[in-house]
Amino acid sequence: MGSINLSQSIQEKQALARGKFFDKGFFINATVLLLIVSAYATSEWYLSRLEAELLSLQTSSADKTATLNGPTVNRSVDVRNRIVTIVANQKRNMNPQLVFSDLERIVVPAITLTGYTQSNAFGTVDIAGMTINLRYLAQQMFAFKRLEGVQSVHAESIKYNEKTSNIEFILNLTLVSSGSEPTL
Amino acid sequence: MKLKILILPFFIIIELVFIIGYIKPNYDAITTKQSEITLQKDALSRVDSVAENIGAIHQALENRSDIVNFIDRYYPKSLDEERVVDMFNYLAQQSGIVVSEVKIKKNVKSQVVAVESPLPVVEDETMGVSVVATEAPEEPAESYEVTVSVLGAYQNLKDFFTRVYRSDRLHFTKEFSIMVREVDVEQAEKEATQGIQSNFLSASVVVDFDYIKEKRVANALNIPMFQSSDFDFKDAEEAKTFVTNLLPPVQSDEVGKANPFE
Numbered sequence: 153m154g155s156i157n158l159s160q161s162i163q164e165k166q167a168l169a170r171g172k173f174f175d176k177g178f179f180i181n182a183t184v185l186l187l188i189v190s191a192y193a194t195s196e197w198y199l200s201r202l203e204a205e206l207l208s209l210q211t212s213s214a215d216k217t218a219t220l221n222g223p224t225v226n227r228s229v230d231v232r233n234r235i236v237t238i239v240a241n242q243k244r245n246m247n248p249q250l251v252f253s254d255l256e257r258i259v260v261p262a263i264t265l266t267g268y269t270q271s272n273a274f275g276t277v278d279i280a281g282m283t284i285n286l287r288y289l290a291q292q293m294f295a296f297k298r299l300e301g302v303q304s305v306h307a308e309s310i311k312y313n314e315k316t317s318n319i320e321f322i323l324n325l326t327l328v329s330s331g332s333e334p335t336l
Numbered sequence: 337m338k339l340k341i342l343i344l345p346f347f348i349i350i351e352l353v354f355i356i357g358y359i360k361p362n363y364d365a366i367t368t369k370q371s372e373i374t375l376q377k378d379a380l381s382r383v384d385s386v387a388e389n390i391g392a393i394h395q396a397l398e399n400r401s402d403i404v405n406f407i408d409r410y411y412p413k414s415l416d417e418e419r420v421v422d423m424f425n426y427l428a429q430q431s432g433i434v435v436s437e438v439k440i441k442k443n444v445k446s447q448v449v450a451v452e453s454p455l456p457v458v459e460d461e462t463m464g465v466s467v468v469a470t471e472a473p474e475e476p477a478e479s480y481e482v483t484v485s486v487l488g489a490y491q492n493l494k495d496f497f498t499r500v501y502r503s504d505r506l507h508f509t510k511e512f513s514i515m516v517r518e519v520d521v522e523q524a525e526k527e528a529t530q531g532i533q534s535n536f537l538s539a540s541v542v543v544d545f546d547y548i549k550e551k552r553v554a555n556a557l558n559i560p561m562f563q564s565s566d567f568d569f570k571d572a573e574e575a576k577t578f579v580t581n582l583l584p585p586v587q588s589d590e591v592g593k594a595n596p597f598e
Contacts (some may be wrong), residue, residue: 181347188354195362202369209376216383220556224394230550231397231404232561234411237477237548238506239571242578245509248497269513280515 246272258295262288266320277325278308282318286310289321296325303328386557392565403572410575411506412547417480420545422586423503424484431496433488433539434532443479443544477548481510485540487532490514493539504579505545512541 251270259265260283267280279296283289289310296305308322397404412419417440428435486496493514500509515538519527524534556562 178343181344185347185351185354188351188359192354192358192362195359195366199362199365199369202366202373206369206373206376209373209380213376213380213383216380216387217555217557220383220386220390220562221553225390225553225556225562226550228390228393228397228561228567229553229556229559231407232567233551234407234548235572235575237546238407238411238575241506241508241546242575245501245507248494248501248512252494252497266516267513268515269511271511272508273510 246270254299258299260288260292260295263292267322275327277327279323279325280321281323282313282316282320284318286319289319293323296323301328302326383557386562389562389565390556393562393567396567396569400569403569403576406504406576406579407572410504410579413549414547415478415480416505416545416547417482419583419586420482420505423505423583424482424500426583427496427499427503428486428488431488431499432492433486433496434536435484435486436538437483437485439483441481443481475548475551477546479544479546481542481544483540483542485538487517487536487538489533489535490537493537496539497541500541500543502578502580504582508544508546510542510544512539514539 255265255268262285263281263283265279265281267278269278271277281292283292289307293305293307296302303326306324306326308324310319310321312318313320420440421438424435424438486493488496497512500507517536517538519534527536528534553559561567
């Protein structure tokens with residue numbers, strides 16, 4: 153048979169129950185919660201500090217970057233660009249010494265040139281001349297054809313001049329359009 | 337007692353809410369901000385480095401004013417027809433030939449090699465500011481075409497063309513020609529008095545001369561040449577060595593006349 157403690161009053165019972173509610177476990181839980189809240193507060197503070205630091209760095213970078221222009225920069229870039237263009241274009245022009253030495257080397261003795269026009273813009277050479285025999289002209293065309301840098305040789309006109317008793321001709325040479333310097 | 341049973345789950349739920357809802361996002365944000373700060377510090381140090389390099393390159397250009405002056409003369413910033421006219425006259429005199437005609441016309445479009453972005457621009461997103469356009473849009477060079485007709489002996493004409501080839505002015509020879517002249521006896525006698533010999537050939541050369549004004553650079557940060565403190569003068573030295581015919585500057589001996597029509 154169960155016993156009832158009749159010696160405890162109702163107030164004592166309530167106090168006992170309260171004491172059990174705020175026991176050791178409650179305080180441990182409360183402490184953990186407090187630590188978590190503190191960690192959150194600390195992270196908020198640290199985050200705001202980082203944001204301030206980042207903003208300061210961004211402002212500083214933007215200010216300094218804005219100073220990276222002006223006459224000094226313009227001048228340096230301009231000189232560099234001019235040098236690059238100069239180098240590219242110096243290689244583009246043909247050397248007349250090479251052209252004329254090729255011409256002197258390749259012209260058949262029985263041929264006399266009356267005109268020489270080289271167009272670098274179109275990569276063509278027009279050669280006018282005269283000779284006494286068609287055989288020499290054929291030899292000359294063959295010689296031009298064998299020359300390095302010449303793609304094709306076309307006889308634009310061949311005619312006999314009764315006044316001078318010479319065969320007058322005009323040849324069109326097409327040059328190879330490679331990166332190498334065209335000769336002739 | 338029933339209320340006490342709910343305490344532990346209550347605390348756990350509150351703690352989880354804090355951890356998942358507040359602390360974790362903050363932790364992620366902190367990690368992101370820290371990496372952003374690292375990037376920003378790197379970018380800032382790069383800005384400082386570029387600023388130092390600009391100073392060093394400027395100093396290098398100041399120290400090599402001979403080369404810089406040569407570059408400015410060789411590839412000028414403005415129309416310099418007077419210099420080119422003087423150049424052909426000077427080179428013809430040096431070669432012993434006679435200039436018979438000079439024609440100058442403005443070109444619509446440049447004939448020189450279009451240099452594709454000599455200084456390529458790299459975009460940079462690490463900066464907090466927008467630094468993308470570093471140079472003004474590429475503008476083609478302006479140019480003018482000069483056709484010069486001359487008279488002279490074959491060897492002298494060869495010499496003239498070679499001197500033009502190695503002159504200290506950027507150019508592109510579009511066309512050149514040499515022709516035998518047909519001169520009658522009367523004309524030959526007349527020309528002889530002017531120093532034009534019967535064996536003289538006629539020649540002409542068509543040359544393009546380019547010039548380009550200095551461009552404005554919006555920002556130097558991403559221009560490759562400023563990533564180093566050295567300025568490479570090698571190409572400029574080679575260009576200078578290539579030129580063997582330095583032309584004297586154009587100068588007026590005397591100016592001023594009381595009656596310009598007399």
